[in-house]
Amino acid sequence: MDNNEINKERRRFLTLATAGAGAVAAAGVAVPFAASWMPSEKAKAAGASVEVDVSKVEAGQLTIAEWRGKPIFILNRTDEQLKDLATLDSSLTDPNSTADQQPEYAKNPTRAIKDKENVWVGIGICTHLGCSPTYRPDVGAADLGGGSWKGGFFCPCHGSKFDLAGRVFAGVPAPANLVIPPYKYLSDNVILVGED
Numbered sequence: 001m002d003n004n005e006i007n008k009e010r011r012r013f014l015t016l017a018t019a020g021a022g023a024v025a026a027a028g029v030a031v032p033f034a035a036s037w038m039p040s041e042k043a044k045a046a047g048a049s050v051e052v053d054v055s056k057v058e059a060g061q062l063t064i065a066e067w068r069g070k071p072i073f074i075l076n077r078t079d080e081q082l083k084d085l086a087t088l089d090s091s092l093t094d095p096n097s098t099a100d101q102q103p104e105y106a107k108n109p110t111r112a113i114k115d116k117e118n119v120w121v122g123i124g125i126c127t128h129l130g131c132s133p134t135y136r137p138d139v140g141a142a143d144l145g146g147g148s149w150k151g152g153f154f155c156p157c158h159g160s161k162f163d164l165a166g167r168v169f170a171g172v173p174a175p176a177n178l179v180i181p182p183y184k185y186l187s188d189n190v191i192l193v194g195e196d
Helices: 003-035 041-047 079-091
Strands: 050-053 062-067 070-076 119-123 134-136 152-155 160-162 183-185 190-193
Touching: 050 062, 050 070, 119 190
Parallel strands: none
Antiparallel strands: 050 190, 062 070, 070 119, 134 152, 152 160, 183 190
16 A cells, blocks of 8 residues: 555545534534523523412412512402402502503402402512512401401501502502502413413
């Protein structure tokens, strides 16, 4: 065998090996670079909508979900609690929800998709300084006004009170009602928080 032939074989091998290694290196750089353009799982979860099965929330009970790092209160109000809402208008700052804190479909006395609907969805953050109010369904609680208290949410940080539609009582530090997030029903029992 001639040296010239051996050198040609060696050159061909070295050329193919170098090209193969270059292709692997290019793919090794391109894949992470392309992946860096995709949002992370944490970023997707931060803005992602949340499904909640409301059939599991009994009458008078509250469940809390999380959407965009905020607590979402989902309350299944009793028929009695719904009736009591109408008796509170004179004690509230914005009983008709005129401030822009809820989607158009929730601008009604119950602040829900359908007027007189038992299920209420709201962001559980006090509009005063961002604390999270506690659910106080106990009617007539002495520490919350006695007979005038029909149940609602109480912010222990500074004493703000909200009714069971998230409407703020007059004379408390919170300036506005609790915010209603965008949401919709996917079925009779499942709501999607985060989309109208």
